[in-house]
Amino acid sequence: xxxxxxxxxxxxxxxxxxxxxxxxxxxxxxxxxxxxxxxxxxxxxxxxxxxxxxxxxxxxxxxxxxxxxxxxxxxxxxxxxxxxxxxxxxxxxxxxxxxxxxxxxxxxxxxxxxxxxxxxxxxxxxxxxxxxxxxxxxxxxxxxxxxxxxxxxxxxxxxxxxxxxxxxxxxxxxxxxxxxxxxxxxxxxxxxxxxxxxxxxxxxxxxxxxxxxxxxxxxxxxxxxxxxxxxxxxxxxxxxxxxxxxxxxxxxxxxxxxxxxxxxxxxxxxxxxxxxxxxxxxxxxxxxxxxxxxxxxxxxxxxxxxxxxxxxxxxxxxxxxxxxxxxxxxxxxxxxxxxxxxxxxx
Numbered sequence: 001x002x003x004x005x006x007x008x009x010x011x012x013x014x015x016x017x018x019x020x021x022x023x024x025x026x027x028x029x030x031x032x033x034x035x036x037x038x039x040x041x042x043x044x045x046x047x048x049x050x051x052x053x054x055x056x057x058x059x060x061x062x063x064x065x066x067x068x069x070x071x072x073x074x075x076x077x078x079x080x081x082x083x084x085x086x087x088x089x090x091x092x093x094x095x096x097x098x099x100x101x102x103x104x105x106x107x108x109x110x111x112x113x114x115x116x117x118x119x120x121x122x123x124x125x126x127x128x129x130x131x132x133x134x135x136x137x138x139x140x141x142x143x144x145x146x147x148x149x150x151x152x153x154x155x156x157x158x159x160x161x162x163x164x165x166x167x168x169x170x171x172x173x174x175x176x177x178x179x180x181x182x183x184x185x186x187x188x189x190x191x192x193x194x195x196x197x198x199x200x201x202x203x204x205x206x207x208x209x210x211x212x213x214x215x216x217x218x219x220x221x222x223x224x225x226x227x228x229x230x231x232x233x234x235x236x237x238x239x240x241x242x243x244x245x246x247x248x249x250x251x252x253x254x255x256x257x258x259x260x261x262x263x264x265x266x267x268x269x270x271x272x273x274x275x276x277x278x279x280x281x282x283x284x285x286x287x288x289x290x291x292x293x294x295x296x297x298x299x300x301x302x303x304x305x306x307x308x309x310x311x312x313x314x315x316x317x318x319x320x321x322x323x324x325x326x327x328x329x330x331x332x333x334x335x336x337x338x339x340x341x342x343x344x345x346x
Contacts, residue, residue, distance in 0.1 A: 009128035010322035010340075012064045015053040018323040021063075026132035033084055033135045034076030035092060039147040040126050041069030041154065041313075042325050042338040044180065045265065046119060050326045055265060060121050066326070067340070068094040068118035070126035071141065071150025083135040090138040091150040092126065093157075093295050094118035110161075110292040117290070127322055129342060139295045142303045148339055149302050149309040152181075156298040156309060158263065159186040161291035163193055166236045166261045170194030175231035177250045178241030178264055179207040179219055181312055181337045186238050186263070187216035188307055199231035201246065206334040214311060222246065227253040234258060242266040248274055251283065260285045312337040 007025045010018050028034045045055060046066045053060045074088045084090065097104050097112035104112050119125025141150045159182060168174060174190045176183050179202035187198045198217030202208050208219035220230035226249045227234070233255030239247050242264030251260050252274050260283060278285060301307045315338040317325040328338040 005129070007129045008319060009065045009124070010067075010319060012050060012060060012066055015051060018050065018326065020320060020322075023128070025130050028076055028078040028081065028132040030078040030080040031134055031136075032078045032132045033074045033081050033090075033138050034130060034132050035072040035090060035138060036075045036130055037070055037072040037126050037128060037342040039071050039151040040067040040340040040342060041148075041151045042067070042328070042340065043069055043155070044182075046125075047326055047329070048265075049119070056267075056269070058121050062122060064119065064121055065124035065127050066119045066322075067125040067127035068120070069151045069154040070094070070118070070131070071147050071153075072131075072343070074138065075130075077135070081135040084138060084140065089141040089143075089147075089150065091141055091153040091295065091299065092118075092131070092133055093137040093139060094126070094154060095290055096134045096137050108292060110290040127319065127340060127342075129319070139299060141299065145299065145302055146310055147341075148313050151339065152309040152312060152337070153295055153298045153302070155181050155185050156189070156301070156307065157291040157294035158182055158288070159189045160294045160298060162186050162238050162240075162261050162263045162288050163189045165286060165288055166238060166259050168193045168195055168236055171196040172235045173231065173233070173255075174198045174217075174236045174238065175227045175234040175250055175253050176200045176217070176238045176240055177227065177243065177246035178202060178239070179204070179211040179216070180240065182263060183238075183240035184211050184214055184216045184312065184336070185307075185309075186240055187211065188214070190236075190238075191215070191217070192301070192306060195236075197231075199227060199234070201226045201230065201249065202241075204333045207336070210334065210336055222249065237261070238263055240264050244268065244271045247271055251285065252277055254281065254283050256281045258283050262287045313339045315339070316341055
């Protein structure tokens with residue numbers, strides 16, 4: 001890039017402190033592409049790092065660029081990167097595995113112990129003008145899919161993976177804790193999979209109203225009985241909250257041989273489980289860790305019009321206002337998905 005473009009990055013220096021820095025433009029490796037970032041979705045994990053400087057064992061010990069939900073345009077290529085022509089619009093799958101370990105060879109690359117995942121310490125994320133990434137993890141976007149929707153292929157992938165792990169199918173009664181972006185998209189995916197009923201639980205009335213307006217399902221208040229009252233004898237429970245009380249509520253709401261999939265990141269390393277319920281009803285309880293091989297399906301769902309990710313975005317900020325984007329949902333509970341527009345959107 002002969003005109004030496006400027007690379008600006010929103011950098012987390014300390015909890016609550018975001019600064020805009022000028023950094024060198026990344027030099028793509030042999031199999032990497034250089035991407036001019038256009039859109040970055042703000043995730044709950046970004047907010048957690050911003051507020052607390054850590055999530056579980058992942059601790060921010062050095063300046064960190066946040067943001068792992070992103071889309072942009074290929075503007076440079078390494079010598080051996082032939083998959084995408086310059087100018088190709090792409091959604092970036094933020095976790096690049098080693099490709100050599102036992103988990104990668106079995107197709108479970110999300111469990112690769114060497115995976116480099118955007119905005120997970122010490123790996124910088126996408127709240128920057130440019131990022132470099134392995135060409136296989138830059139997925140081409142159809143012209144009909146917006147930059148915002150391209151960035152939100154990441155939470156859609158989380159939702160697809162959770163539904164697959166749960167085995168959601170026609171007629172299933174699905175209970176979901178948390179009506180944030182992941183919970184809402186998980187509900188939309190469950191409905192596409194043929195779920196007969198979807199019930200979401202969330203303590204915020206703004207989130208419940210938004211979930212119902214987006215067609216995610218029926219929303220209930222945890223203070224008024226929650227999932228135990230609103231989705232009794234459910235077949236599937238998806239926890240998208242990470243809240244101890246919500247996990248117990250959802251597992252208790254399951255009927256015999258039900259399946260619980262824990263998606264949300266819980267601040268505590270351990271939580272109490274309704275063990276007698278699990279044993280007496282032969283419930284299955286499992287977790288999810290990101291996703292694998294979901295981006296092509298996510299893009300196809302959005303390109304076909306079966307899921308409208310643009311409808312989730314209700315607050316947009318320039319890169320220079322990344323801090324405002326990170327606090328937007330805390331300041332206004334009605335905000336479901338803030339988005340940082342690094343370049344002019346399309």
